Amino acid sequence: MALNPNRRRDQRLMQAGFGLLLVGLWTVAGLLSPRIFPYPWLIAEAMIEQFASGAMTAALADALQAIVVGYLLAVVVGIGIGLGMGLNDFVEAFMDPYLDALYALPFAAIIPAMILWFGTGFQIRVVVVFGFAVFPIVINTLEGARSIPQNLSELAQSFDAGRFYTIRHIIVPYELPYILAGLRLGSGLAVRGLVVTELLVAVTGFGQLITQWSAAFRMEGVVSVVLVLMALGVLFTWGLGQVEKRAIEWDVSAVNN
16 A cells, blocks of 8 residues: 555654664663674774675675575576466376475575585575575465356356456466465575575675674674665565556556456
């Protein structure tokens, strides 16, 4: 639901005020324990140093590449499997126990073994991002396919509606909200999977930066990396929100037409 301009402005002011409050509380904590809570300006200086050296830029580029590739693979595979299971009883009966078993698998616990399989570079990041993101997409797409009223499909068949018409005017309107919910959940888990991988793979990327700065007992550098990872997650979610908004507009126009 769209907010009116005044309410949107008030919301932005509240968000900015809360952010300033957090910075103030962090500064007060820094006065009490500067080694654990470095001052905000020290964090800013560390971030500038990391970007100036090129280490942060390289780590960010590697992370973005891995998260985009892994997430897109999860979207394609997740929607495909979810639709296949939801629209075909045989596929659902065949794949359901395997999906349940893989979903219950503690994925983060097997990352060390996956490092042996895929190394410490680009491949392990893509695989982990994919593994974290794909399951909510599959499950939500499956639930969306199950929500399609059977009488609508039968009505379309009785009027000899083509497959494209059925997909556009029956399947997509019911599926789209579920798919978008799965994509949103998957995006957050994708960033989380990337963070877990970066912490375990401490020889390259963000993990290397965190290890170097923590070994030197410079917490400001560690906090700056955490802030960049948080910003990456926020921007990724915001970008997906823009895609969701456009998709909903397309869905409404498709239904009206």
